[in-house]
Amino acid sequence: MAKSTTLRTPLGRSVKIIEQGTGTPVVFLHSGVGSAGEWKQVFSLWPDGDRLIAIDAYRDGTGPGTAGRRDLDDYTDQVYAVADQVAGPVHLIGFSWGGATALRAAAVTPGLIASLTLVEPEAYALLRTENPGAYSQVRGLRDRCRAHIRAGRWHEAYAEFVDFYNGPGSFASWPSARREAFVQEQQSRADLWDVLFDDLLTAESLADVTAPVHLIEGSHTSAVDHAICAVLRRHLPDAEHTVIEGAGHMMPLTHPEPLTRALSHRISR
Incomplete structure (x- = not known):
């Protein structure tokens, strides 16, 4: 059964984690608009033998550091807290926004x-x-x-955002209560974009990634996500590459079975 714990980070902050199982530590980073709950289905499908740890980066919605001045290192600090907790190297899995954090951690602290x-x-x-x-x-x-956000049009902002990654009309198709809850939660994450455009991640920095890399993309994802994956494949030529057929960007929620097989197979090797 999964349990929740709060850890102290090297920068003196706190981070909430959700973990289950024992064995090899495998750390999961969620998307920028999500939470550790994005990995619930993957955790339920994962074979026994690993210690699964999902970082809940925003905890109570505030996030680490100072709003408006956060960068990727505020979030890699959370990864280091987990590595300290397990006292050794971790298998790191980053999805979407969490993938950018994972890349930064792997480049800065490869050991x-x-x-x-x-x-x-x-x-x-x-x-x-x-x-x-x-x-x-x-x-x-x-x-x-x-x-949109500066003008107070939060629903319009996130309708465009959600539809970009999930297809036209996706946000409107959600039940009203879900749309309201989503917009309410995102209002504390307005600096998300700045983190993802951070110059801490460059093509040159990819040369510092020495760990084995597995790159996963959906066959039906956005043109931007395909473009990012293409850049990574050029600069990390030895990376294993898996395509989840029929999947768009939100595959931990929409395609958990094939995604879990791809993830767990790589870790088991």
Whole structure:
């Protein structure tokens, strides 16, 4: 059964984790608009023999550090807290926004990472020089969302955001109560975009990633996510690459069975 624990980080902050099982430590990082709960289905399907640890990066919604001035290292600090807790290297799995954090951790502290799995990491900064067209597309999305937020149009901002990753009309198809709860939660995460465009992640920094890498993408994901995965495959030529057929970006929720098979098979090896 999964249990919740709060750890102290090296920077003197706290981070909530959800864990289950015993054995090899496998650490999971969620998306920017989600929580550790994104991994619930994957945890339920995972074979015995591993200690699964999901970091809940935003805890009570506040996030680490100072709002408006956070960077990726505020979140890698949470990964280091887990590595301290298990007293050894971890297999690190990062999805979406968590994938950008995982990349930063693997580049800065390679000795802590036994293996690195990236599930469509939103490392937008890599596109600035590697694919300016895709970079312009996602920057345009960011700027439109920011304009909506500045004008108090939170629903319009997140309708465009959700539809970008899940297809036109996705946000409108949610029940009203779900839309309201989602928008309410996201209002404390308005600095998310700044973290993902952070210059701490560059194509040159990928040379510092020495752990074995497994890159996973969905066959039906966005053009921007395909572009980021293409950049990573160019700069991490030895990375294993898996495509989850029929999956879009939110595959931990929509395609947990094939995703779990891909993740657990790699860790078991």
